[in-house]
Amino acid sequence: MGWERPFLPVLVEWLLARREELPGTLVVVPTAQAGRRLREAMAEAGPSGGAGRGGVLGPRVVTPAFFLQSDGVAPHAVELTAWVEVLEGVDDWGEFAAVFPEAPGDGEARGWALPLARSLADLRGMVQEGGLTVAMAAGRFGDGIEADRWQALAGLERRVERLLRDWGWRSKSTALADDPM
Structure with missing residues (x-):
């Protein structure tokens, strides 16, 4: 992915290049705000980089707290x-x-x-x-x-x-x- 460009647009491009795999993909982000920004950027880019060829099923976006769904941790x-x-x-x-x-x-x-x-x-x-x-x-x-x-x-x-x-x-x-x- 490299360090030449901001991470969010690079990640969106990388994910959209794998759009067939997105419904089964889990993306872990540091904060809920980061998740909102990722989903927003993916919606803006669209399934073909903004060319508007229909919709795309996005990945599941979670924060680290998602992994605390274990015994003893209160829902x-x-x-x-x-x-x-x-x-x-x-x-x-x-x-x-x-x-x-x-x-x-x-x-x-x-x-x-x-x-x-x-x-x-x-x-x-x-x-x-x-x-x-x-x-x-x-x-x-x-x-x-x-x-x-x-x-x-x-x-x-x-x-x-x-x-x-x-x-x-x-x-x-x-x-x-x-x-x-």
């Missing part, structure tokens, strides 16, 4: 449920005031925790792509301007981790941080 739905349980179980939001100056859920309809749990799980997924937990990311911020917020988020993450352990699971974040690929 996404279980982790999301743990986030909901933790959020609904917080009695004193003062510990998390840096992130939530007003207690979430006060005066909200039932089910308020699920959208917030999804957002927090998504955030955790973003730092997970770097092989980190939220607590590890918080440590990297040190005394930065957002340090208090990250520490509060790490406190929620610790509660989620504890709950997952109680349920007999290990999170993907912990698995990636403990056993980097």
Whole structure:
């Protein structure tokens, strides 16, 4: 492939040259964003380098977390449920005031925790792509301007981790941080 050109266009050309094999091809990318960029570049290039000769079935594009589908690692739905349980179980939001100056859920309809749990799980997924937990990311911020917020988020993450352990699971974040690929 060489170093003369940026990697993405070279990879797209290489993959499209093998378009008959693409449906059975697995491409591992470092982040979900890299996967989106690859799929977008392949769509723009088309099956014949942009000449527009019909469609093409693309490869399966995954991040390293894909390989953590093993015994003991909690599925996404279980982790999301743990986030909901933790959020609904917080009695004193003062510990998390840096992130939530007003207690979430006060005066909200039932089910308020699920959208917030999804957002927090998504955030955790973003730092997970770097092989980190939220607590590890918080440590990297040190005394930065957002340090208090990250520490509060790490406190929620610790509660989620504890709950997952109680349920007999290990999170993907912990698995990636403990056993980097």
